[in-house]
Amino acid sequence: MIRSLTSLALVLVAASVPAAQAAPAAAGQPIDVLVIGDSYSAGNGASGTTYGPAGCYRNSTHWGERYAAGLRDKGYAVTLTNHACSGGRTPDVHTPRPMDTQSNRTTPAPAGVTTTAQADAHLAATDPCNAGTFPAEEFWTYRATSVLAGTIVYDCTRTLRPQADFVTPETDLVVFTMGGNDAGFSTIVQGCFVVATRTADACRTSVDAARALIPAIKQRLIDDVAALRAHGLRSDAKIVQLGYPFLQVDNGFSLLDLPTPYPAGDEVRRLITDATAQLATVPAVVNASNPGLMTFVDGVTAKFAGHEPDAQTTNPQTWIKEALSGPDTNVWYHPNDAGQAAYSELLLARGTFGAGGTTATPPAPTATLRVRPTRRAFDAGRPVRLKVAVRLSDGTRPAGRVVVRRAHHRKVLERRRLTVARDGRLRVRVDGLGAGRHVLVVTYRDRTAPRVRDRVRVRLLTRDAR
Numbered sequence: 001m002i003r004s005l006t007s008l009a010l011v012l013v014a015a016s017v018p019a020a021q022a023a024p025a026a027a028g029q030p031i032d033v034l035v036i037g038d039s040y041s042a043g044n045g046a047s048g049t050t051y052g053p054a055g056c057y058r059n060s061t062h063w064g065e066r067y068a069a070g071l072r073d074k075g076y077a078v079t080l081t082n083h084a085c086s087g088g089r090t091p092d093v094h095t096p097r098p099m100d101t102q103s104n105r106t107t108p109a110p111a112g113v114t115t116t117a118q119a120d121a122h123l124a125a126t127d128p129c130n131a132g133t134f135p136a137e138e139f140w141t142y143r144a145t146s147v148l149a150g151t152i153v154y155d156c157t158r159t160l161r162p163q164a165d166f167v168t169p170e171t172d173l174v175v176f177t178m179g180g181n182d183a184g185f186s187t188i189v190q191g192c193f194v195v196a197t198r199t200a201d202a203c204r205t206s207v208d209a210a211r212a213l214i215p216a217i218k219q220r221l222i223d224d225v226a227a228l229r230a231h232g233l234r235s236d237a238k239i240v241q242l243g244y245p246f247l248q249v250d251n252g253f254s255l256l257d258l259p260t261p262y263p264a265g266d267e268v269r270r271l272i273t274d275a276t277a278q279l280a281t282v283p284a285v286v287n288a289s290n291p292g293l294m295t296f297v298d299g300v301t302a303k304f305a306g307h308e309p310d311a312q313t314t315n316p317q318t319w320i321k322e323a324l325s326g327p328d329t330n331v332w333y334h335p336n337d338a339g340q341a342a343y344s345e346l347l348l349a350r351g352t353f354g355a356g357g358t359t360a361t362p363p364a365p366t367a368t369l370r371v372r373p374t375r376r377a378f379d380a381g382r383p384v385r386l387k388v389a390v391r392l393s394d395g396t397r398p399a400g401r402v403v404v405r406r407a408h409h410r411k412v413l414e415r416r417r418l419t420v421a422r423d424g425r426l427r428v429r430v431d432g433l434g435a436g437r438h439v440l441v442v443t444y445r446d447r448t449a450p451r452v453r454d455r456v457r458v459r460l461l462t463r464d465a466r
Contacts (some may be wrong), residue, residue, distance in 0.1 A: 021447035030172075030453060031071065031356040033080045035064040036093060036163040037176035040244060041084035045321050045334030053160060055099055056085035057330060063343035064175060070348040076356075078234050079455075082409055083137070083166045086330060089181045090220035093163045096139075101157045102129060104145075109152045116420055119144035119152045129156035136408070139160055162225075164231040168410050169403075170441060170453060173355035174228060175240045175347070179217045179279075183210035189333055192255070193248065193311040194323045200255040200262035207267050214275050216280055225286050225294060232410060239286075239294045239357040242343060245320065246272055247333055253312045260340040265311070272301065303342050309333065363422035366393045367400075367449035371442045371456045374427070380435035380460040390424040390444050398424045400446025407439040409454065418444070435460050 035041050043050075044060025052058035059065075068080035083093070103354050105128075113122050123142035123429040130140045137160055144154045167174070188210060191202030225239060233239075246269050253265030277297075286294040307319035314322060319339035323332050335343065367390055374385040390398040413430050430440065445451040 028075050028077060030077045030079065030358050031352055031454050032168070032170045033064070033078060033173045033175060033355075034086050034166060034171050035080065035082040035175050036088075036166070037084040037178045038088035038181055039084075039330070040084035040177040040180070040242070041175070042082065042086050042088075043084075043340070044086050045331045045336050046340050047337050052082070053085070053099070053138055054158075055087070057397070058082050058084065061337065061340060063335070063340045063347070066340060066344035067175075067347045070344060071333055071352065076352065079170075081166065083163050083458055084176065085160060085163075087181060088163070088178065090178055090217065090224055091189070092160070093110055093178070094230075095162055095226040097160045097162075099138075099158045100161060100194060103155045105129070105154055105156060107152050107154070109147050109150050112136045113152070114147055116144040116147060119147050119154065123152070123154055123156070129158070162227075162231075164227045165410075166408055167228055167233045168405065168408060168441075169232060169234065169236055170443065172234060172351060173238050173240065174233065175242065177242045177244065178224065179221065180244065182217045183213045185210070188268065188403050189247070189323070193309070193333075195311075198255060198264070198311070200257035200264075203255055203264045203267070204262050207271055211271055211274060214278050221282055222285055229290070235290065235293075237293075238353045240297060240347070240350075240353050241282075241294070242297045242346070243276075243300040245300050245335075246308045246341070247320070249306065249308045249310045249318075251310065251312065251314055253310070269348075288438075292354070295350075297346055297350065299346055300343075301314060303346055304339065307338070307342075317443040318326075321348055367391070367398065367444055367446070367452045368393075369442065369444045369452045369454045371440075373456060373458050376463050377459045380462045382460075382462070384430040384433055384440075384458050386430065386440070386442065386456065386458075387429045388418075388426040388428055388442060388444075389417060390426075392424075392449055397422075398444070398446060398449070400444055400449070402426060402428060403443045403445075404428060404430055405443075406433075407441050433458070433460055435462050 039057060042057045043062025044057045046059035046061045048059045048061030050057060050059055064080055064082055068078045071078045089425055103407060108123060109119065109129055113119055120142055123144060127140060139159050141156055141157045141159055144152055146153045152454060187206040188198040189208040190365055192198055230238065248265040248268055254261055254263045283294045283296055304319055307317055309315055309318050309320050309322040318336060319342055321331050321336050325332060370389045372387045374387055378384050388402055392398050398418055400418055402416045403412055405412055413432060414428055416426060416428055418426050440456050440458060441453055443451055443453040
């Protein structure tokens with residue numbers, strides 16, 4: 001019934017270990033924020049525009065977008081990218097996630113293709129299910145079920161790439177919620193709160209099962225952090241995990257089934273408290289080998305106090321969409337706009353968490369970088385050429401490295417050394433871009449000045465388009 005209710009209230013308390021670390025970002029400094037995680041990070045329940053791959057429910061007014069807007073209002077140059085997806089589980093950070101399967105599709109079998117193994121190879125090469133809508137995130141896998149009378153019958157499965165794949169060298173801050181789906185939270189909601197499906201036995205069973213899984217979920221979260229680092233997250237970047245609110249207002253709601261009633265509201269709230277006590281040790285484990293890397297945000301349950309759903313009647317002051325609040329079950333028990341604002345306020349109260357900062361002893365000079373394309377448009381299939389200009393605040397000639405990547409991609413398109421003799425000016429040739437519009441990120445770094453980057457938009461046109 002409820003396909004993607006993702007908020008087991010495992011509220012993770014701030015327990016970071018103080019350590020010498022990067023200084024906070026200065027206003028105006030670029031901060032690259034990556035949001036990953038489950039539906040609470042994607043934006044289920046927000047009223048803005050939904051975007052991204054089907055089923056992910058990313059929303060233009062979710063707390064991550066509001067947090068970025070608040071930082072911009074304070075003068076920070078924030079770039080935010082959301083790769084969270086409704087229904088996300090901890091393995092999705094480091095493992096591809098199958099989304100949906102189309103079965104019994106057909107396509108003509110080319111000459112020489114007579115076996116399912118040959119058909120699988122043909123389907124993988126032609127990729128017939130892939131519309132190319134989100135090429136950076138989605139890919140399809142294929143399984144031929146038969147090859148008869150010149151026709152291939154097959155299934156194709158849409159799959160999302162691991163969320164950690166979207167860490168880049170520019171990533172300064174990773175923010176996420178995760179863990180609810182691992183504990184089977186939709187089962188808790190259906191068994192404890194939804195009128196048509198709740199029973200005392202179902203609620204008791206689901207809560208007990210979730211509590212038993214907490215130690216494993218804790219280890220999976222630690223593994224997720226390791227995966228982010230393994231995918232290139234810098235040692236001076238920051239990771240922030242938000243907790244979840246209580247899912248029932250504190251009014252003693254019970255399921256009165258005979259012969260054994262069950263205090264569902266109190267037990268689900270107690271589950272949250274028990275989970276907090278165990279999972280509060282995650283930052284200490286992570287920060288032991290990466291001092292200052294990770295923070296858990298405390299105060300979610302306190303922020304939402306009195307604004308939780310009420311399965312007994314209804315709560316007109318709720319900041320979380322209640323069951324039967326609309327036809328889309330994917331937004332039940334997820335923050336509405338008031339709840340999204342509450343999450344963003346918790347983040348903004350902590351600023352940037354030290355992300356985007358320089359080392360504890362900042363170097364004397366700072367660098368400025370300016371990048372411009374040499375033309376308004378380039379021919380598809382031919383190189384793009386960029387004008388790069390670097391200046392140091394102390395007047396010395398820059399001598400560092402210039403690196404070009406596509407935005408939110410790890411692959412280096414071009415790497416050039418800027419020598420003193422060039423007086424801060426360089427022309428960079430970029431190959432391998434297809435027709436269309438691209439955003440390139442150019443980074444400059446040397447031994448004295450902090451890294452600095454600029455973004456430039458380029459357009460490549462086919463002859464027919466000119």
